[in-house]
Amino acid sequence: MKILVIGAGGREHAIVWKLKQSPRVDRIFCAPGNAGIAMLAECIEIDGNDLEKLARFALDEKIDLTVVGPEVPLTLGIVDFFTEKGLRIFGPSRKSAALEGSKVFSKDLMKKYHIPSAAYEVFDDRDQAVSFIKKTGAPLVVKADGLAAGKGVILAQTIEQAVAAVDLIMADKAFGEAGEKVVVEEFLVGEEASFLAFTDGKTVLSLPSSQDHKAIFDGDQGPNTGGMGAYSPAPVLTESLHQKAMDTVMYPIVKALAAEGCDYKGILYAGLMIDGDQLKVLEFNCRLGDPEAQPLLMRLKTDLVDVMEAVIDGRLAEVKLEIDPRPTVCVVMAAGGYPGSYEKGQVISGLAAAAQIDDVVVFHAGTANRDGEIVTNGGRVLGVTAIGDNLPATIASAYRAAGVISWDKCYFRKDIGQKAIRRMEGGK
Numbered sequence: 001m002k003i004l005v006i007g008a009g010g011r012e013h014a015i016v017w018k019l020k021q022s023p024r025v026d027r028i029f030c031a032p033g034n035a036g037i038a039m040l041a042e043c044i045e046i047d048g049n050d051l052e053k054l055a056r057f058a059l060d061e062k063i064d065l066t067v068v069g070p071e072v073p074l075t076l077g078i079v080d081f082f083t084e085k086g087l088r089i090f091g092p093s094r095k096s097a098a099l100e101g102s103k104v105f106s107k108d109l110m111k112k113y114h115i116p117s118a119a120y121e122v123f124d125d126r127d128q129a130v131s132f133i134k135k136t137g138a139p140l141v142v143k144a145d146g147l148a149a150g151k152g153v154i155l156a157q158t159i160e161q162a163v164a165a166v167d168l169i170m171a172d173k174a175f176g177e178a179g180e181k182v183v184v185e186e187f188l189v190g191e192e193a194s195f196l197a198f199t200d201g202k203t204v205l206s207l208p209s210s211q212d213h214k215a216i217f218d219g220d221q222g223p224n225t226g227g228m229g230a231y232s233p234a235p236v237l238t239e240s241l242h243q244k245a246m247d248t249v250m251y252p253i254v255k256a257l258a259a260e261g262c263d264y265k266g267i268l269y270a271g272l273m274i275d276g277d278q279l280k281v282l283e284f285n286c287r288l289g290d291p292e293a294q295p296l297l298m299r300l301k302t303d304l305v306d307v308m309e310a311v312i313d314g315r316l317a318e319v320k321l322e323i324d325p326r327p328t329v330c331v332v333m334a335a336g337g338y339p340g341s342y343e344k345g346q347v348i349s350g351l352a353a354a355a356q357i358d359d360v361v362v363f364h365a366g367t368a369n370r371d372g373e374i375v376t377n378g379g380r381v382l383g384v385t386a387i388g389d390n391l392p393a394t395i396a397s398a399y400r401a402a403g404v405i406s407w408d409k410c411y412f413r414k415d416i417g418q419k420a421i422r423r424m425e426g427g428k
C-alpha cells in the first residue's frame with residue numbers, strides 16, 4: 001500500500017513510525033513532514049492545508065490511504081474533498097470535525113444530549129458578555145468559538161482578566177473570525193486526562209488513558225503550550241471512571257452526532273476534567289493528541305492500517321485493539337522562549353547517542369535538515385518517548401535520553417509523569 005500522512009509534528013512522526021511497522025505498507029509519503037519523518041518516509045513540499053494540491057498528489061501517486069494528523073485540514077473538509085474524488089482517507093467529515101472546530105457547536109451538542117461539561121453561555125456581543133461576567137463573578141474561562149492554535153482559551157482568575165479576554169477575542173479580533181462568538185464557561189477544578197478512541201460512528205474502541213502536561217513550567221505553572229509531555233496510562237482515570245467516560249461521554253456523543261446527521265469516523269478525543277468520581281468534558285478534538293499520540297502509538301500493538309481501514313469501512317466491531325501493558329512516557333524538548341518567541345536553526349547534538357538507548361524513540365516535531373545537520377525549526381522540537389516495565393523506570397529512561405540531547409537554549413519540563421507517581425504512592 002501507498003500511504004500519505006498529512007502534518008509535520010511529533011504526532012505525525014509517531015503515526016508514520018507506527019504505519020511503517022505494518023507489513024501491508026510499501027511506501028509512505030508525508031506532507032510536509034520534518035527531519036525525523038524524512039528518515040522513514042518521503043517528505044513532499046505541500047502545505048498540509050492545501051487540499052487541492054494534496055488531492056492532486058494523492059490521485060497522481062495512486063495513494064491507497066491518507067491519514068490526517070492535525071485538525072485544520074479536517075475542519076476545512078479534507079475528508080469530504082478526498083472522498084468525493086474516490087480517495088480513501090481516515091478522519092471525520094467537515095461537519096463532524098466541527099466538534100473541535102466550533103466550541104459553540106460542541107457545547108450546544110453536549111447540553112442537548114446531557115453530556116457532562118462545564119456550565120456556559122454563548123455571546124456574539126461584547127457588552128452582553130461583559131455584563132454576564134460582571135454578574136457571575138470570577139474565576140471564569142473565556143473561549144473563542146473557532147480554532148485558535150490552542151491559544152483561544154483564557155483562564156481568568158478575576159473579572160478584569162475575563163473582560164480583557166473578551167476584548168482580546170471580540171474587539172481586538174486576536175483570533176480573527178474564530179472570535180466572532182465567545183463561550184464564557186464555569187471554571188472547573190480537578191485533574192485532566194485525555195481519553196482517545198477510534199470510532200466508525202457505531203462502535204467505539206478506546207485507547208488507553210493518557211495525560212498531557214499543558215503548562216510550560218514544572219508544577220503546571222506558566223502559560224499553556226501545545227503540550228510539554230505525556231504518559232500512558234494515566235492512573236487518575238480509574239477503571240470505573242473509564243467505564244463512566246464510555247457510558248456518559250463517548251457513546252452518547254457518537255449517538256448525538258449521528259442523530260444530528262454527522263457520521264463521525266476517525267479518532268475521537270475527549271479532554272476530561274476529573275474531580276473525585278466525577279468527570280466532565282473540557283473539549284473534544286477530532287484527531288490524535290500531540291504529544292499523547294507518541295506514548296499511545298508506542299503502546300498500540302495492532303496494525304494501525306487495519307484499524308484505520310475498519311473505521312473507514314464501518315467494520316470497527318470486528319477489531320480488537322491489542323495494547324502493550326507497559327507504560328510509556330514522552331518528554332517534549334522545546335526551544336527556549338516557547339510558547340513565546342524563540343530561535344530556529346540551532347544545531348541539535350546527541351541524537352545518535354539517544355537512538356542507542358533501548359526502548360526509547362526520539363520523535364521529531366519542529367526539526368529540519370540543513371545540509372545534513374538536524375536543526376531546530378519550531379517551538380516544540382522533539383518528543384523523547386520511552387517504554388518500560390514500570391513508570392519510574394520509564395520516566396528515568398526518557399530523561400536519560402533527553403539528557404544526552406542538547407542545543408543552545410533547549411528546555412524541557414523535569415516533572416513529566418510525577419502526578420501519576422504521586423497517585424500511585426497513595427498521595428494526591
Ligand code: AMP
Nearest residue numbers: 118141153185186187188189271282283
Ligand atoms: P480546551 O481547548 O477547551 O481544552 O482548553 C484548553 C485547556 O484550558 C484545557 O486543557 C484546560 O487545561 C483548560 N480549561 C478549558 N476549559 C476549562 C474549564 N472550564 N475549567 C478549567 N480549565 C479549563
Ligand code: GLY
Nearest residue numbers: 212227289290291
Ligand atoms: N495535547 C493536546 C492536544 O493535542 O490538543
